[in-house]
Amino acid sequence: MAEHQAPEAHSHGPSPHAAHHRSRHGRWARLRHRLAHLAVPHGHEPADKVDGALEGSREGLRTLWLSVAVLGATAVAQAAVVAVSGSVALLGDTVHNAADALTAVPLAIAFLLGRRAANQRYTYGYGRAEDLAGVVIVAVIAASAALAGYEAVARLLDPREVDHLGAVAAAALVGFAGNEWVARYRIRTGRRIGSAALVADGLHARTDGFTSLAVLLGAGGSALGWRQADPLVGLLITAAIALVLRDAAREVLRRLMDGVDPELVATARRTLAAVDGVRGVGRLRMRWTGHTLRAEAEIVVDGRLTVVAAHRLAVRAEHALLHSVPRLAAVTVHTDHAPEDGDEDPHGALAHHQGRG
Template sequence: MTRLRHVMVPHTHDSAAKTDAALESSARGMRALAVSFALLAVTAAVQAVIVAFSGSVALLGDTLHNVADALTALPLGIAFWLGRRAATRRFTYGYGRAEDLAGVIIVLVIAVSAALAGYAAIRRLADPQDIRAAGWVAAAGLVGFAGNEWVARYRIRVGREIGSAALVADGLHARTDGYTSLAVLVGAGGAAMGMPLADPIVGLLITGAICFVLRDAARQIWHRLMDAVDPALVEEAERLLAEVPGVRRAGAVRLRWIGHALRAEVEIVLDPGLSLVEAHAVAVEAEHRLIHGLPRLRAATVHADPDGPEGAEHHAVLIAHR
């Protein structure tokens, strides 16, 4: 009975090595968040000082966006910290899904920053005012672009290396922030040429850009919450399983993200004449190939079904439950 159970449950690499890899991934993610948070906080502080004496609502919108981007590091950092905790008898898959909850918070923060920026721009449209120190406003826009572009590259690189979609999304968010920072230059240039409406108009354009980021971030988090994966990963898993010696064909393949790691549940169809030990060896090799062939896959549950005899229904007792 014990051997039969092994055919139905995950066959993994050394668990300690997997745990070490997971901890290192989370540690790298937390370092990336800490460094980028510090840089964006300094960038936003510099811009806030210039907003105070210039009165530019375009720069205000960009500053609010940078503050929101910096604050997104906090829920993500907490999620990475929770993800390092061991699984328990209640949370049997661990705490990796905390990243998805952090993603929901990030979406809400982006929405608030868009609302505040839009409100400030509309108020200024209704009551146009000249901005002061247009040169300093332009300089602040360049500072915002430089800070966000560096953070974007850093977050995207680390996020892709550790498999964190939330960190990659946050990096893409920072890159968009950089482009909106460049838009501040347009507002400053218009103000310098005696066009006070240029500043609030650019502020509204920045608000629109934030809304596009919001849409993309919400879509990505929705996919994670609904356990969506790239269909190409499913096709690759099916191909890998079909190439395992002893596997006649692959059955159902299910993949899901838990934090920044993948887990799989797969079915394989085997020769009914194989012994239990031989079937177990095929299942082990199937998981082994999946772990090496699919990026960031940590474990797979491999269910083995016999291919025959003809007319046999091996799951008859379960049909009513499916």
């Protein structure tokens, strides 16, 4: 079906819903409504949507700055050991830690941009900045993999002794502890606020943790007199970075291509079908904008309903979706009437527009 919408029969985002509540209910009704939501805390008023998005950005920024402090301190400590030991494996780990700290900059800018309100040019807001930051993160991961690989190959061609093996091992352990803490923190926060870029950054940090353990193995090999152990571990680190690069790139690309978990779509479809008065569910589309979801849905209703009744049904459908789909911030519901025998296709005039962008 085409996206033809009659304003009087549709629900356009959360604003009509809020207006409906204000017009139909008094202060005590709204209070009861809010108390009921304590059991299912998923707001659907426009202010709730704005507050939720801002809180997600604030939480993301807190996570970024705290993790930057941890990773920065880890990288500085490791860089000091690299300077005295000459370990190329530890150098690769240090570069990766520094790169991971730097990726917080574009992501922080994206979170700050995401707070800006929609305007006449960017009618959906600035949430897409988060996805662009994800592209930058993927590029940084790729660059760090290339640098680590280059240094490892160069050291294989020109082997050198690694000094201060005890310090290298200690720095490796520090790197693992710092990165694993940051990884858990970023991934947990990213999943909670729905930020694919922050999850990708957390996966980046997790790889650094495992590469730090690989540095420890390289130090052990060097202690046994195997000069190639350190650069070989550097190559293993490069391979590990490449694997994370693949996963992070896949996640970011899905967001850029408006990919959504099919289970979310199935949940939304079941929710709409269960709304009293909905006779069928037509096209349903969802997309991420930063770390919030938007949806467009078509429902089939009784053709004998008045415009007012059809609108109320659309609002109920929107309300149900906002409660059942996590991170859903806005919904547009289009109502179609159930066809009768001999009825002309109500969308016939739009048929020649089908398939256009």
